[in-house]
Amino acid sequence: MDSFSTAALLVAGFLFRTSSSHSATECYSANGEDYRGRQNQTSLRGGLPCLYWNETLQHPYNTLKFPNGERGLGPHNYCRNPDGDVGPWCYVDDHEDGVYWKYCDVPTCRMPGNLGCFMDTGDPPTLTGSSETSNRLTIERCISYCRERRYQLAGMEAGYACFCGNHLDHSLHGQSPSTECNHVCFGDHTQPCGGDGRIVIFDTRVGSCGGNYTSPSGVLYSPDYPDRYGPGRVCYWTIQVHGATAILFDFTIFDVPDWADMVELLDGYTNQVVARFDGGNPPGNTVNVTTDFAILYFYSDRTNEARGFAVRYQALKSAGGSFVGQPTEEEPEEDSSATDPESEPESDLEATTEWSNDSLSQNSNQVLYVITSTPSEVDRKVPAWTVYAMAALLTLVVIATVTKFLLHVVMRSTAYPTLEAPDTCGQNVASDPWVILYRPSTISFFKKKLKSHQGDLSPLVGH
Numbered sequence: 001m002d003s004f005s006t007a008a009l010l011v012a013g014f015l016f017r018t019s020s021s022h023s024a025t026e027c028y029s030a031n032g033e034d035y036r037g038r039q040n041q042t043s044l045r046g047g048l049p050c051l052y053w054n055e056t057l058q059h060p061y062n063t064l065k066f067p068n069g070e071r072g073l074g075p076h077n078y079c080r081n082p083d084g085d086v087g088p089w090c091y092v093d094d095h096e097d098g099v100y101w102k103y104c105d106v107p108t109c110r111m112p113g114n115l116g117c118f119m120d121t122g123d124p125p126t127l128t129g130s131s132e133t134s135n136r137l138t139i140e141r142c143i144s145y146c147r148e149r150r151y152q153l154a155g156m157e158a159g160y161a162c163f164c165g166n167h168l169d170h171s172l173h174g175q176s177p178s179t180e181c182n183h184v185c186f187g188d189h190t191q192p193c194g195g196d197g198r199i200v201i202f203d204t205r206v207g208s209c210g211g212n213y214t215s216p217s218g219v220l221y222s223p224d225y226p227d228r229y230g231p232g233r234v235c236y237w238t239i240q241v242h243g244a245t246a247i248l249f250d251f252t253i254f255d256v257p258d259w260a261d262m263v264e265l266l267d268g269y270t271n272q273v274v275a276r277f278d279g280g281n282p283p284g285n286t287v288n289v290t291t292d293f294a295i296l297y298f299y300s301d302r303t304n305e306a307r308g309f310a311v312r313y314q315a316l317k318s319a320g321g322s323f324v325g326q327p328t329e330e331e332p333e334e335d336s337s338a339t340d341p342e343s344e345p346e347s348d349l350e351a352t353t354e355w356s357n358d359s360l361s362q363n364s365n366q367v368l369y370v371i372t373s374t375p376s377e378v379d380r381k382v383p384a385w386t387v388y389a390m391a392a393l394l395t396l397v398v399i400a401t402v403t404k405f406l407l408h409v410v411m412r413s414t415a416y417p418t419l420e421a422p423d424t425c426g427q428n429v430a431s432d433p434w435v436i437l438y439r440p441s442t443i444s445f446f447k448k449k450l451k452s453h454q455g456d457l458s459p460l461v462g463h
């Protein structure tokens, strides 16, 4: 009786906590399409105010087209990602330069395992391990490339470059606003893959098939996440938190529509199935495994792959209702600060997530607690001399391009990176000079315009 009521109290307490701690400002997707927070300007400091979605009828995304709250739109002006772009954005007042929408830098919206956007001058490189380039690069492809080489970190840059490493020197490579890592991945234009001189860095455990977790809380993703999980996957993860009385699981993303694919939670000691989910039986509430050792199992058959799942776990420790590793997410939401440009963004950043697991915890914490430098105001006024300088630069670039191309043809140079990727990453297509010289930001810029007509027609981006 006592133990039963204690357990009931614990679960009730956890549900209460999770319902408040699993805040709408957190993101578990790579591009923040699940962001439902209240930031209503493009940056917390010096950002542009967002327009209300019910007042943007001249644009493709508005409440007339999505009247029932679809994709998070409504009679508000919060940043959203309704079109599967690489991050939350919003419409802004038209500018002379034709800009009518902008990405939002939302510090709280970063999926666990995404350590942030960092500068990369290349001298020295931010991540110094193996690297490859590919015009089919995706986040998962790069992570998998680095994971197979036993690196802890994987970084994507400029949409087509992948770098691996184990250490991140913050004194050399400062963190940048997320909006500076807004280039599309060439292999999946809904994913962000860094920027010009900007590298987005991930923990290589994201999307792995299995792993061992011992920290009091964390997030596990389906294999190959954020890509679709592959066919014929059989994966086990162990979650063992010594001293815990229960481990509670909360599915924040569950896209497993196939009834033949399934996710199971098992008692780690008895191998008893505590809960089983599939396409016909998606998870509803928090799942409680009343032991300190749980196993997560995933199986997919040969057909009908999908996006997969993200599951948050939290270990429960004492009968007093206190939690192991108290989450910090329930800091004040950013709505108050979002409307106040002068407020400090640090608290929001600290509230991002506690992605702290074993060997990477120190590194991750360092990354998470760096204060994001706020973007300065840009492209407001362009002096006349800049036009001449740009023209000269353009000419030089054209000359350099032609020269490089001719050299390439004549010498059949081996200077371009070669791919030695294993079969999962084996598309040897990056040696064409135009891939290197093409600026993916151009794709990103025109993407939303094209969307309003007939979709993304960029020949460079995979469909």
Ligand SMILES: [Ca+2]
Residues within 6 Å of the ligand: 258, 260, 261, 300, 301, 302, 303, 304, 305
């Ligand atoms: Ca399947």
